[in-house]
Amino acid sequence: MADTSRPRRATPSTLRDRTRQAMRAEVSAVAFRLFAEQGFDKTTVDQIAAEAGLSRATFFRYFGTKEDVVLGDLEDLGRDVAGRLAERPADERPWDSLRRAFDALTDFNADEPENALAYVRMLYEAPSLKARHWEKQQAWQELLVPEVARRLGTDPAAAEDPRARALVSSALACKDAATDAWTACNGAVPLAVLIDRAMGALTA
Structure with missing residues (x-):
């Protein structure tokens, strides 16, 4: 990849x-x-x-x-996603930039897919892990929203303009849906392909 x-x-x-x-x-x-x-x-x-x-x-x-033993990499991974988003071309659509930013996630999982699948299954099976994972991923929004707002030419603190947060929330939801599908098919379809499908569904 x-x-x-x-x-x-x-x-x-x-x-x-x-x-x-x-x-x-x-x-x-x-x-x-x-x-x-x-x-x-x-x-x-x-x-x-x-x-x-x-x-x-x-x-x-x-x-x-x-829980931090399992989820300790999420903060670094979130910063990597945000870094890749910031590196995307300025004239690229924010939605496309978000998709490419998720390459940080698919690259991270590509080297050892079996371990990555086992990791996701463990998250699903342990309620305390799933809840903590959700909390940490919510922090990704705060990393991504300012950059998307900048690309939209808006103020991320403007309460009356929800576009940046809506785009980031939707992208993360697509990523989660793709991860669910990836786990359900036991990795038969690459995670990157499933993220493409999920995010593509909202632009079809």
Whole structure:
């Protein structure tokens, strides 16, 4: 799947940052193995910490909640989607720009589709995860609306003009519908194709 983003400047990281990222990745790998073996709800923080060789207190230095182990990448992914939206051509229709911004999501899932499908199924099966996922994705709106408003030539804070928020909300709903279909067909149709179909339905 083509990556339409421009090259990004690397952000220098400190040794402490890299160590923290490595530890988070290690704990996440342990947690996901346990989630796959016994389910999210039946896996406790104490089990994850013990398997990772950490104390419970140390676990909470890296993750605020058990849900954050699963959903921690969503904030970074939302910023990536927003970044790709900002990079789209200025004369492109906002709806088309939003679609291309979702390439961040499809590219993220393309490398390991089976793991991505398992991840989505876990979200659906654990109510606490599904609710937390919804909360985090709502934050994507606040990242995307200002850029869409700018492209429309409007003020994102103007209460009397709902166009930017309507476009972003609709695009995210299409993305969710496509993800549901992708899970239901067990990944037989690529997520990118399903997002095209969902978003295309609103412009047919």
